[in-house]
Amino acid sequence: MTAYDTIVIGAGLAGLIAALRHAEQGQRVLLLAKGYGTTHWTAGCIDVLDAPETGDDPSAAIEALTVCHPTHPYASAGLANLVAALDRLRALCEAANYPLVGDLRRNVRLPTAVGALRPTCLLPAVMAAGDARQLPRAGSVHGTLVAGFRELRDFFPPLLAANLAVQGYAAQGAYLELPPTGRKRDFTSLTLARLFDQPEFRAHVGRQLRRLVKQNGYSHIALPAVLGLEHAPEVVRDLQAAAGALVFEVPTLPPSVPGIRLLRVLERAVIQAGGRLQIGAFVTQAKGRDGRLESVSTAAAARQQRHHAERFVLATGGIAGGGLRAEPSGELRETALGLPVRAPEHRAAWFSPRVFDGAGHPAFRAGVAVDRRFRPLDLADGVAYTNVVVIGAALAGVDPVREACLEGLALATAWAASDIG
Amino acid sequence: MQTVATDVLVIGGGATGVGCLRDLAIRGMRAILVEKGDLTHGTTGRYHGLLHSGGRYVVKDPQSATECARENAILRRIMPHCLEDSGGFFVTTPWDDPDYADRFLAACHATGVAAQEIPVAEALYREPALNPRLSRVIEVADGAADSFLAAHANVASAREYGASALTYHHVVELLHVDDRVVGALVEDLRSGELKRIEAAWTINAAGAWAGRVAALAGVTVTVTAGKGTMVAMNHRMVNTVINRCKMPSDGDIIVPIRTVAVIGTTDTPVPNPDVYAIEPEEITFMLEEGAKLIPGFASYRALRAWAGVRPLYQEEPRLADGLRDAENRDISRAYKLLDHERRDGVSGLISIVGGKWTTYRLMAQETVDRVAQRLGNNRPCRTHAEMLPPPADEKPPTGGDASRFFWLGKPLADVERAADYGDLICECELVTREQVQAAIDGGAANLDDIRRDVRVGMGPCQGGWCIYRTTALLFERIANAHDGDATRFAAAIRNSNAALLHFLQERWKGVQPVLWGDQLRQARLDELIYVGVLGVQRLGDLAESGDAVVTDHPAIATERLE
Numbered sequence: 001m002t003a004y005d006t007i008v009i010g011a012g013l014a015g016l017i018a019a020l021r022h023a024e025q026g027q028r029v030l031l032l033a034k035g036y037g038t039t040h041w042t043a044g045c046i047d048v049l050d051a052p053e054t055g056d057d058p059s060a061a062i063e064a065l066t067v068c069h070p071t072h073p074y075a076s077a078g079l080a081n082l083v084a085a086l087d088r089l090r091a092l093c094e095a096a097n098y099p100l101v102g103d104l105r106r107n108v109r110l111p112t113a114v115g116a117l118r119p120t121c122l123l124p125a126v127m128a129a130g131d132a133r134q135l136p137r138a139g140s141v142h143g144t145l146v147a148g149f150r151e152l153r154d155f156f157p158p159l160l161a162a163n164l165a166v167q168g169y170a171a172q173g174a175y176l177e178l179p180p181t182g183r184k185r186d187f188t189s190l191t192l193a194r195l196f197d198q199p200e201f202r203a204h205v206g207r208q209l210r211r212l213v214k215q216n217g218y219s220h221i222a223l224p225a226v227l228g229l230e231h232a233p234e235v236v237r238d239l240q241a242a243a244g245a246l247v248f249e250v251p252t253l254p255p256s257v258p259g260i261r262l263l264r265v266l267e268r269a270v271i272q273a274g275g276r277l278q279i280g281a282f283v284t285q286a287k288g289r290d291g292r293l294e295s296v297s298t299a300a301a302a303r304q305q306r307h308h309a310e311r312f313v314l315a316t317g318g319i320a321g322g323g324l325r326a327e328p329s330g331e332l333r334e335t336a337l338g339l340p341v342r343a344p345e346h347r348a349a350w351f352s353p354r355v356f357d358g359a360g361h362p363a364f365r366a367g368v369a370v371d372r373r374f375r376p377l378d379l380a381d382g383v384a385y386t387n388v389v390v391i392g393a394a395l396a397g398v399d400p401v402r403e404a405c406l407e408g409l410a411l412a413t414a415w416a417a418s419d420i421g
Numbered sequence: 422m423q424t425v426a427t428d429v430l431v432i433g434g435g436a437t438g439v440g441c442l443r444d445l446a447i448r449g450m451r452a453i454l455v456e457k458g459d460l461t462h463g464t465t466g467r468y469h470g471l472l473h474s475g476g477r478y479v480v481k482d483p484q485s486a487t488e489c490a491r492e493n494a495i496l497r498r499i500m501p502h503c504l505e506d507s508g509g510f511f512v513t514t515p516w517d518d519p520d521y522a523d524r525f526l527a528a529c530h531a532t533g534v535a536a537q538e539i540p541v542a543e544a545l546y547r548e549p550a551l552n553p554r555l556s557r558v559i560e561v562a563d564g565a566a567d568s569f570l571a572a573h574a575n576v577a578s579a580r581e582y583g584a585s586a587l588t589y590h591h592v593v594e595l596l597h598v599d600d601r602v603v604g605a606l607v608e609d610l611r612s613g614e615l616k617r618i619e620a621a622w623t624i625n626a627a628g629a630w631a632g633r634v635a636a637l638a639g640v641t642v643t644v645t646a647g648k649g650t651m652v653a654m655n656h657r658m659v660n661t662v663i664n665r666c667k668m669p670s671d672g673d674i675i676v677p678i679r680t681v682a683v684i685g686t687t688d689t690p691v692p693n694p695d696v697y698a699i700e701p702e703e704i705t706f707m708l709e710e711g712a713k714l715i716p717g718f719a720s721y722r723a724l725r726a727w728a729g730v731r732p733l734y735q736e737e738p739r740l741a742d743g744l745r746d747a748e749n750r751d752i753s754r755a756y757k758l759l760d761h762e763r764r765d766g767v768s769g770l771i772s773i774v775g776g777k778w779t780t781y782r783l784m785a786q787e788t789v790d791r792v793a794q795r796l797g798n799n800r801p802c803r804t805h806a807e808m809l810p811p812p813a814d815e816k817p818p819t820g821g822d823a824s825r826f827f828w829l830g831k832p833l834a835d836v837e838r839a840a841d842y843g844d845l846i847c848e849c850e851l852v853t854r855e856q857v858q859a860a861i862d863g864g865a866a867n868l869d870d871i872r873r874d875v876r877v878g879m880g881p882c883q884g885g886w887c888i889y890r891t892t893a894l895l896f897e898r899i900a901n902a903h904d905g906d907a908t909r910f911a912a913a914i915r916n917s918n919a920a921l922l923h924f925l926q927e928r929w930k931g932v933q934p935v936l937w938g939d940q941l942r943q944a945r946l947d948e949l950i951y952v953g954v955l956g957v958q959r960l961g962d963l964a965e966s967g968d969a970v971v972t973d974h975p976a977i978a979t980e981r982l983e
């Protein structure tokens with residue numbers, strides 16, 4: 001039996017960054033997760049916070065939040081920890097030849113696969129040319145070509161282009177011919193990403209783009225975010241060179257190729273730093289004594305495995321990630337350690353009747369309450385375990401999807417919680 | 422104003438209305454049907470899906486039982502592609518009176534409902550998920566029925582005989598000449614245009630809304646609405662319809678249909694057929710009752726809940742005697758044919774209310790008999806003898822006679838035969854691009870109509886992927902139709918956005934009552950996709966109903982009380 005310094009539960013952005021940080025501090029780290037986190041589901045950008053009130057400045061919005069909502073997890077994490085975590089992530093991605101761009105003082109708006117413009121803070125460089133401020137407006141000599149493949153059912157160029165057009169941009173949609181692949185199959189974003197990693201495949205696409213650019217004078221080309229799993233910057237460079245226009249990716253429906261790219265960068269970094277990853281390990285039991293957590297058990301093939309550590313980081317996510325689960329009776333449970341969950345008292349108060357209620361749904365703000373050091377609180381506001389921290393979407397008092405802060409929240413709380421130790 | 426003349430106008434595109442339309446057309450009468458929403462917009466699209474063997478009514482309402490048994494046999498002949506030949510069990514659980522089974526069997530015998538007791542061990546062998554503590558099991562000829570397909574098939578058949586059906590046409594006025602109804606003024610909800618339909622006879626088949634339609638002729642028909650709630654579970658724990666062997670009550674039937682099993686139902690009076698809520702207690706109750714039939718029922722994943730309203734006709738005490746005249750005596754208590762000439766002195770109008778889906782054809786036959794007689798048409802009814810046409814894209818059956826019925830593996834077999842994997846728009850329900858496009862071309866006015874037609878968005882993910890895709894296909898279709906017309910093209914994208922937002926709101930109504938466990942997680946993942954990745958909530962200002970898309974007309978709005 002190996003005892004670890006730190007066991008991290010959950011392999012989303014929060015868990016991976018926390019594991020990396022601890023491993024880089026020289027600790028023996030084990031990361032346990034029943035599967036990957038929501039990175040496969042998201043746009044693959046780093047959303048920090050939607051900030052319409054501060055002129056799209058998320059850092060100012062976080063400072064305002066710290067004053068107005070002192071219980072918001074960002075208030076406990078503090079801006080400095082967010083900055084440090086973002087810097088670390090940027091450096092990692094840079095080193096992995098998958099650079100991120102963006103500025104904490106200014107959100108960028110990027111077109112989505114329906115053609116809405118969504119705010120984000122850091123984005124992969126391969127999406128940068130999609131910045132709505134740079135896209136040609138109606139009446140200009142240039143325009144944006146939105147191109148895709150009929151075979152990919154998770155990205156529809158005409159719909160995207162038409163919604164850009166009603167918002168005053170010059171945009172047109174077109175379907176490209178899928179380069180020959182040798183066999184008929186079901187094309188997902190991931191199959192296409194692997195094909196784009198092959199030079200001949202993207203050369204074929206590049207030639208088609210060139211023809212369309214020549215005919216119509218496009219300055220920008222939006223393509224589904226499937227431009228390579230391993231070599232995205234190279235793929236984009238090649239396509240730009242061939243087409244003679246700026247190329248950018250737009251996230252598709254899941255699985256999210258940009259999300260998977262980020263995950264792989266982090267996963268490799270954790271392993272390189274000496275951390276151990278065990279995916280497929282569902283934490284089902286926790287054993288503690290005198291306010292300290294001693295071990296957790298995972299369900300593995302036909303037996304239970306027990307893992308001991310000095311310190312535990314809970315990063316199992318919210319309802320989407322599986323860190324929280326609701327019973328039919330209307331009780332919300334934290335699934336790994338059985339920590340108490342703060343939620344509206346009755347199921348009747350969980351949801352708004354309007355699906356797009358601006359305030360979101362109260363159930364999705366449920367989570368584990370923590371003290372300023374991210375230690376979980378019991379229902380009497382006492383610290384439940386002194387050697388456990390809770391980070392990311394498992395935290396109470398935030399709706400990371402509605403507030404557009406999923407990744408920022410994960411990074412800031414992971415960084416803050418591993419500092420305090 | 423456009424004016425059309427016809428022999429008979431049918432109001433209501435539910436089972437009863439489309440049944441009447443087909444019958445009229447086959448007998449050679451000119452007929453037009455108007456429906457304010459899509460076909461099956463009313464109760465027919467919100468029912469339980471059971472093709473009754475008659476068993477449910479043998480003790481309480483023997484005449485209905487006999488009618489169901491007869492119609493069941495007819496429907497199996499004329500519309501096998503709309504039915505699943507699942508068979509049914511009536512089972513005595515530890516909570517039921519064990520002697521009821523004897524009464525039940527005797528009543529089946531008396532009413533002509535085929536029924537046979539089978540050993541409990543055999544029932545458990547065939548349906549291992551059933552409660553092992555059952556004491557008796559009686560097998561009947563229940564089935565599962567797809568009311569959407571059936572309605573479309575009836576209309577397709579009627580069209581072959583020259584009739585027409587106008588959906589999204591709302592009756593706003595009945596036309597009168599003295600004491601005679603001579604047609605109706607209808608509003609086309611897509612264009613806002615008013616049309617005059619002149620008809621020698623008008624059939625009011627407006628279900629729970631029949632009272633409102635009759636009121637347009639100054640006639641009082643008191644129809645109260647009885648709400649029934651159902652819950653679909655993401656699993657066919659059984660492949661046989663399971664009924665409790667007891668006096669009919671709430672939450673006592675499980676119908677396996679397509680990819681799900683549906684438990685129902687309840688019966689609560691509501692003041693308005695368009696305004697009702699699904700109470701959490703109803704859901705809890707049904708899951709508890711389900712567990713008596715199938716242990717662990719509540720731990721399966723609930724997909725969605727919905728409710729339909731039964732039209733309950735209330736006899737006018739003042740007129741009760743008049744109704745017992747010779748002609749009315751043979752009419753079952755389960756439904757009512759109201760000849761307003763005899764009843765109220767208003768001619769040209771006849772109302773048909775109540776009944777069941779299973780007996781829709783018989784109800785139509787009786788109604789059309791009456792109208793035909795007045796119009797001097799003496800051709801006999803033939804709706805029991807002629808097959809209904811299968812959908813245009815239907816592939817010929819692969820195997821023996823049994824494959825004429827719908828079976829669970831059929832959609833997959835069709836996809837495999839056509840090697841259509843790459844063209845699946847909805848993986849949960851195996852819906853192809855071609856099918857979605859056919860539904861759009863068939864006149865679907867919003868994504869909810871497409872859902873009813875081809876079942877996109879009905880599976881476990883509740884539209885997570887397919888609704889984005891279907892929105893895009895809808896847009897491409899309407900945009901192509903207006904290629905070159907810049908204004909119409911711009912309208913097409915606003916219409917498509919409206920359709921998307923409308924669908925997501927409608928779906929939210931359906932899933933909200935069952936959001937816990939995996940289905941809550943699914944709802945959150947769907948939110949991650951639609952709010953997080955796609956940002957559809959930002960399309961609000963770019964969304965508008967229009968002539969291609971109808972989402973928010975007051976005539977078809979349903980409200981949930983919260």
Ligand SMILES: Cc1cc2nc3c(=O)[nH]c(=O)nc-3n(C[C@H](O)[C@H](O)[C@H](O)COP(=O)(O)OP(=O)(O)OC[C@H]3O[C@@H](n4cnc5c(N)ncnc54)[C@H](O)[C@@H]3O)c2cc1C
Binds near residue numbers: 634648780
């Ligand atoms: C909860 C529940 C479960 C049921 N389960 C079963 C079952 O399992 N098996 C079974 O056999 N039966 C079942 N039934 C009964 C069956 O569903 C109904 O008897 C049948 O669907 C009624 O059809 P209908 O055409 O008469 O009415 P509807 O389907 O309600 O049709 C009436 C139509 O008229 C339209 N309309 C109304 N006003 C206007 C207007 N002014 N202008 C134009 N159109 C108008 C409405 O939009 C509506 O579509 C169930 C009923 C309920 C309530």
